[in-house]
Amino acid sequence: MARDHGFHPVRITRIVDETPDVRTFTLDADFPYRAGQFLTFKACGTLRSYSMSSSPDTDGELCVTVKRVPGGLVSGWMHRELRPGDTLEATLPAGTFCLRDESAGRPLVAYAGGSGITPVFSLAKSALATTTRPVRILTAHQSAPAEIFEPGLAELTARHSRRLEILRHLDNRDGLVTEDEIRGLADPGADHYLCGPEPFMALVEKVLLAEGVSAERIFVERFASAPEPASPAVPDTGSVTVVLRGDSRTVPQRPGETLLWSARRAGFMPPFSCEAGDCATCMARITAGEIKMRVNNALDADEVEEGWALTCQAEPTTSEVTVVYED
Numbered sequence: 001m002a003r004d005h006g007f008h009p010v011r012i013t014r015i016v017d018e019t020p021d022v023r024t025f026t027l028d029a030d031f032p033y034r035a036g037q038f039l040t041f042k043a044c045g046t047l048r049s050y051s052m053s054s055s056p057d058t059d060g061e062l063c064v065t066v067k068r069v070p071g072g073l074v075s076g077w078m079h080r081e082l083r084p085g086d087t088l089e090a091t092l093p094a095g096t097f098c099l100r101d102e103s104a105g106r107p108l109v110a111y112a113g114g115s116g117i118t119p120v121f122s123l124a125k126s127a128l129a130t131t132t133r134p135v136r137i138l139t140a141h142q143s144a145p146a147e148i149f150e151p152g153l154a155e156l157t158a159r160h161s162r163r164l165e166i167l168r169h170l171d172n173r174d175g176l177v178t179e180d181e182i183r184g185l186a187d188p189g190a191d192h193y194l195c196g197p198e199p200f201m202a203l204v205e206k207v208l209l210a211e212g213v214s215a216e217r218i219f220v221e222r223f224a225s226a227p228e229p230a231s232p233a234v235p236d237t238g239s240v241t242v243v244l245r246g247d248s249r250t251v252p253q254r255p256g257e258t259l260l261w262s263a264r265r266a267g268f269m270p271p272f273s274c275e276a277g278d279c280a281t282c283m284a285r286i287t288a289g290e291i292k293m294r295v296n297n298a299l300d301a302d303e304v305e306e307g308w309a310l311t312c313q314a315e316p317t318t319s320e321v322t323v324v325y326e327d
Helices: 073-081 114-130 150-159 179-183 198-210 259-265 301-305
Strands: 008-019 022-028 038-043 046-051 062-067 087-090 108-113 135-141 164-170 191-195 218-221 239-244 247-252 283-288 291-293 308-310 314-316 320-325
Touching: 022 073, 038 073, 046 062, 046 073, 046 114, 062 073, 062 114, 108 114, 108 198, 114 135, 114 150, 114 191, 150 164, 179 198, 191 198, 198 218, 239 259, 259 314, 259 320, 291 308, 301 308
Parallel strands: 108 135, 108 191, 135 164, 191 218, 239 320
Antiparallel strands: 008 022, 008 087, 022 062, 038 046, 038 087, 239 247, 283 308, 283 320, 291 314
């Protein structure tokens, strides 16, 4: 049997305003989870993933924190409409932006840009509660009023003053984050966790690699959708048949195109969320042909053996492939 990637009702018990644009939603949900993971919500006819800011090792409640994005369909609706007592539909927790068992003796360094502090806050609480690791966090916000979890981080620092260091960067005071700031944290012996806007993470990753940090010690959380593949320079070969809600459509294969994009090109709107191979929202069954997955951080080996695939990461390796999205 495949693991449960379906949606479950969760009730909101409390809502906390962290900043004018950021709210934490406390959920009545008895889900087992790991620090750094996220939930995927079904709302407004689409799907969105939001990280937990709570830690299973220190908090008795499960919390997700949502930043209202200008023009954001789901985040705007959640901020505007939701109240305690309302119910949402969510998947079980997923994601691999987690503490590694083999890293218990290594320092942890995190780089959190804006709302990227959400999973980092969860990770820091668990690391400090369950290990003896020193933790350093660079937080980057536009201004002091935009700082997320500032009281919580201050309280955490007071409790763990010998092991936790918070480096606060404010754009309106310090300018943009510089390479020199990152170099000061680039310990090759530490594990490095990155979450935030793409340019911020790209800068951090570039500096860390240049300073000798192994790529295996750099963990990145992304929720940006992948861009549509460019038109191929070679002719289409083979075909992809997509079945969604009983409707079957066939399109020519395109080199380098994932099954998710093939389904979109066929005129479907298939389920998806992270497009990074982490959440399994886009999973579907391969019923004919074979595929390869670029990344798979969500499906177990037995699920892959049963024919399940992450369509955002799956490319055909045979001339004919059929993919079925099951309700």
